[in-house]
Amino acid sequence: MSVYQNNEIKEEETSRTLSLVVDNQPGTLARVIGLFSGRGYNIESLTVTEIDNARNLSRISLVTRGTSMTIEQIKSQLLRIVPVHIVRDLTLEGPFIKSELALVKVVIKGANRVEALRVAETFRARTLDVTLSSFVFELTGKPLKIDAFIELMRSLGDTEISRTGVSAISRGNKTETKLLEQI
């Protein structure tokens, strides 16, 4: 936290999923990313897309890691950014869903092709592209599941990976509509 050496027992770092609503304008993302690099925070995953065209709003889903003091700092620092309107800590709020999409290309000839298809089926991956020597699979789900899938594919052949990063939302019937009205 500080340049002063601190003998206190370090609290453990945990992973947190944050969900932000921001103005969709140039510079917003740069400010968010600049905050993390400038203050030495971690970004494990970050996704951004417009969610409300009429009101020009985007959602940033962000996975970070830190002690609870650091996470509180990150949240308050994020809220200082003028075009950041809502900062929700999904990990703290309750049950939530975290999902990611991956495109996995694997180059395989011979017997392993059948094995690859079997694995894909087990993971419920879709086959998007096939050649005599390769596949492209599409897989969605929890990051851990995707990690496992990629691990298996790597052992089968030369791979190329493209992942979207985590998108997240809370479970249950609560929405942000009220919060958005205040913007």
Next chain:
Amino acid sequence: MTVDKTITGAEAVIKALVENGVEVIFGYPGGAVLPLYDAIFDNKNIKHILVRHEQAAVHAAEGYARSTGKVGCVLVTSGPGATNAITGLTDALMDSIPVICLSGQVPTHLIGTDAFQEADTTGISRPCTKHNYLVKNADKLCDIIHESFEIAFTGRPGPVLIDLPKDIQLTRVKYGKKINKIKNKLIKNKSKIDQKVIIKVADLLINAEKPIIYAGGGVINAGPKASNLLTELVDLLNSPVTLTLMGLGSVSNDNKNFLGMLGMHGTYEANLAMHNCDVMLNVGARFDDRVTGRLNAFAPKSKKIHIDIDKSSINKVVSVDFGIVGDCKEVLTTLIQEIKKLHNQNNLKSKSDWWAQINEWKKRDSLGFKQIGKNIKPQQAIKSLYDKTKNLDTYVTTEVGQHQMWAAQYFGFSKPNHWMTSGGLGTMGYGLPSSMGVQIAHPDSLVIDISGEASFLMNMQELSTIVQYKLPVKIFILNNQWMGMVRQWQELNHGSRYSESYTESLPDFVMLAKSFGIKGLRVEEIDKLDKTIDEMINTKGPVIADIRVEKEENCFPMIPSGAAHNEMILGSNDKPKDTSDAGLALV
């Protein structure tokens, strides 16, 4: 109604500045802002001050803002104009000073082509502004200017930059007036002050046996009323109070409960009261490392309360027991009400033991020094300057270094907004341009830049501005020929290896003054100090006073790097323990 009236984007910008109360703008022209200069040429409501370097424009705007409580305004050209302003913007961000900076930019269709004097100004300034804009649509121009004032001023103040491509300045637009819904969008912590917390805090303060109030720049930011409230609280609780460098003046220096500044060069009694207190109330200060010393030994036995408008200041470096997010004027108002209510039933805890202890610490006389011999002690120079100006309406700015600390220690500040210094960034070269901004805002007051000779050299081109606008600022240089603060650290921490901290070839400051057609004074002996100060004060125009002081004087008391409040050194005989390796790494 009437025919559709359009004006150029540049005219709209200037009109919007006027609508937002701007009377003065500090700037420097160039190709990318010529349309704005056209608009200024035609506008009688704005006074433009032509500085000699864009960094100085921002510092002047900061001085103007800090001494008036208004927003300071700056205009610079693209490329080098904008990059020159960056130090000033960072300074304003660190010290929470509201500044608007307009910068020119190459026309929109040339952005990204490495055009002449193109720089990615919004990219470069992003981390050193509270917010910034690149205006690509002339229709949004007016709204953006209005919004930028709200941003600079609302919540924790700070600098806002607006990058204006030249074609946007030339596009014809309809002027748009300010509408008042912008503010709402900016206040994100809409929660009201939690009355339950206020009650608990009031109770804690009333029952404290060894309280300390530690207040800072946030009180100044909140306006003069906040300073009055702070003083009221201090009296009500009969609590000792200490101020940060940025908070000086919020409680008067002659208040009987004032212990002086705290921190690295704070008084013995202030730092020990912090170390030994049972309840600490922080009002608008940010637990800066210059103030806390080693964190794991910071006020170990205390309950801590922190009032700050910026949630991110709370629990940033020091965990507190109660964090109250809010404007300190509002929070103090409710807190005082609550204390008065409870106070009637619960009598205040007696603090006589605490005060007895504090008075013991005061006896160490940590700011004591001996003026012996002919040489002028820098401390004495400041003391004499204070004695001779305390009954005048005096504003003080400083540069950065030992002289800055001596000014904080030996000059007394009885009112807020009369002390302008670069605290967070510690920018040498801040004081001279800042004094211009102050003088422009307060033409009839005495404005003094307490300076070091090395810092003065950093922005001395501004003498030309001072002469042009007949600004009667007094430049009081404590000339020790060393970068004194650097020399002091080298002596204490680096085995007296005085590497590159001596300034060879200093100018003759009296001749320098002469060359600008202003008065230059020099004094080398203590007997003539008073006379020189009198002459400086009584001179109508600007003055450079070259005060030749003891060259190797150190600034004490001092908490060495990496040490705690109770490990202060009080003077040269008080040799510090060897600085720890961790301490050596600190700035």
